[in-house]
Amino acid sequence: MAYTIEVNGANRTVDVDGDMPLLWVLRDELDLKGSKFGCGAGLCGACTVHIDGKAVRSCVLPVALVRGRVATIEGMAAHPIGQELQAAWMKLDVPQCGYCQAGQIMQAVDLLARKPHPTDADIDDAMKGNVCRCCSYTRIRAAIKQAALAPAGADPVK
């Protein structure tokens, strides 16, 4: 049946089975390939998107149950915290393979929206559901801290 969801500020209507997870609606119906399939079970965070600003695992969320505004990595260039995180990710050359990084950034946007100046423990707590198989964790942590300093600009991470 038809479902209308708001994605990155625009209403989109798809005609799919209500059980289809949001991830596959985004990827295969709306051609938004930024959210990734990693485990299909909410265990790795590669599929992380926002619903009303809160990070959720889109691979286990049926489209019929989506309530609220969906934002994906494709929408983060227009998000003030998203921009800062994307810039920090670039500045610190965080990605290795890069596959998990969209989900990492989505999770980090949620974190910084709630806690603008997270401690290491806050970062561990918020980010431990997001697997980076290449183990770029040192730089993920540094990039979150760098983005947290913006826009005051402070010292780049050494």
Place this chain on the structure above:
Amino acid sequence: MMVDTMITAKASVRSRAASSPSAAAHSRRAFLKASLAAGGGLLLQATLPPLARGAMTASPEAAGETAALNAFIRIAPDGIVTIMSKNPEIGQGIKTMLPMVIAEELDVAWENVRIEQAPFDAAKYGRQYAGGSRATPDNYDPLRRVGAAGRQMLIAAAAQTWNVAPAECSTQAGMVHHRDSGRSLSYGALAASAAGLPVPDLARVPLKDPKDFKIIGRSIGGVDNAKIVTGKPLFGIDVTMPGMLHAVFQKCPVFAGKLLSANIDAIKALPGIHDAFVVRASEANPSGDWQGLHDGVAIVAKSWWAANRAREQLKVTWDEGSNAAQSSEGFAQRATELARGAPASYLRRDGDVTAGLKSAARVVQADYSYPFLAHISLEPQNCTAHFQDGEVVFWAPTQFPEPGVKLVAATLGIPESNVTVNMTRMGGGFGRRLRNDFMAEAAWISRKVGAPVKVVWTREDDIQHDFYRPAGFHFLTAGLDGAGKLIALRDHFITFGQGGKVADSAVMDANEFPAAAVPNLEYGQSIMELGLPTGPLRAPRSNALGFVFQSFVDELAYAAGIDPLDFRLALLGDPRVIVNSSGRPDPLRDFDTGRMRNVLRRVGEISRWSERHALPARTAKGIAFYFSHYGYFAEVAQVTVPPSGEIKLDHVWVVADVGSQIINPSGAVNQVQGAALDGIGAAIGQAITLERGRVVQSNFDSVRPLRIDQAAPVDVEFLITDNPPTGLGEPALPPVVPALCNAIFAATGKRIRTLPIDADVLKA
């Protein structure tokens, strides 16, 4: 863009007698062909005869190839330089690094460089693969020459234009300058005329003095980073095209099981299903290639989710065959039985071990084992193929397209020339994508349904149908003399194989250290029959053997009452070169104990090894070294193990010697930090076990990748030495596992001899 490298790659020069950097490079006869590319750009095509085979490797992937190398440089009239990146990108940073080498010698501003991923074309680009940490040693010198040759042609074009001698001209950042007249021309303006000039001999083209490098040695961010952080389609799984169908392929849970029946008609009737059919190995893979198709059911649908959901209704009856009798427990029992007898063969026998052990003041015995491992690249295996009119085009996330083409040609019965492979960026490789089973699946299904098809595996498919890092068992005995010197060592290595032949990546080298450093030494081997595909996982062999031997050496240090660092220095002995096991000297593969001594000493300094006794209770450091993939690595790990037994990694220090040049420090540090943490993750959270022939684990709850709260800072230092630059994808991994286990012993008194580490035994 320039990036901040968080861990400064400090360079302290350690000189040594220069080993000849690739003598082959000088004897290479090289030719260049140039032509006008579409759009008026300069197309530079470099052709080198085969790279010196023996000089590089003994691995089967690399042997016996023609390896003609063609590197492309295109220069547009506006001065924008397009450089083709020849190798597949799996996260090792090659798509950034290899073009940096060309750009350096071409002498262009990095900001004006655009990079394109080359398709698979061995005739043009030479060997294209991501494996063995080989890209740097194989390509550094040739690609410098390719860039330098392009620069010479641009100088020659300018000199002709000005009617001056080329020697009076110089270049800088995409411009040719004439010293005396002060005239300048841009590469963009010169490209068209340069393309018509004779091409220099690659072997003789002058190269920059490394002190003049402006790009090599600079930290440059990954060229795809902007696309990655904004979610642009990049990876194999992101491929889409008009009319494309989605597919899943259900295989037997027991390797090579035969399909007896399946409810195909019921599946076909499900909503959204385009087609469903049985694939039989007898038809699709008559030679029984382990990498080829095995019996299964393909389900094809308009959406991947619909195809995958149909599997819930799929009922297949399998003949699981004799592999269903396999179990990890059974293998462990069998290994113990075999260890009671004599080895089936010997890899190495030096001196008289029995006599050595008899005369020893102290004998140490220990049994070590490690499990099968899956690769768990975060992007599950997938592949897109379009079969049409006897030809097939791929968009394939493959680390090694060349055997993929052969496999597909054999599977479909078409010539290799009818197979085209576009290489996509990959969400991790770790060796899994050196095997191309997913290409055979996609091609077969596309031909059957007559449409482009993307096959995507679930995580469960991925974990349960891998080419696993082989498990292994080592039964070790060593003798120390009264002064604590190792005088005898015996290992009975129980490994896996088929028909008496050791399985893929399950071998041990006769030179495995401390071989050649102990007068009486015996490496025996016995093989257990295995019906499960195995293959290379990041730092193959070394990722397991490093754990075994550097942990056992630690036991010996404690038994001898000697500081583990000092014991290792003594074991390495005087600086000397131990020729590799082939007996043919090879500067890359020979083991230079002096280089290892230097990294070992240095890691002791930066980790404050000598001050470790001041650490709090249940916090300790462990040390290890390992030589693999031509790299010398010594590492220290510090852990805290609270009474709960939980392992808390505090810090890792890595000192490496990978030769004279770190090409991209940011990428280099990323690789080293990633590899070190990867090793920790596998050691504490990962194993593949078999029951009734099936892989027990299925997702990230049972195969646990390292998470951010388990990670720790990794300090990295490179010692710059007068040796050819070598690769960094793998060699940082092997020593971290024993460093961790040795730290756990120092913290708890519990010696880890079996992986993964069982936190229960570490409880106070």
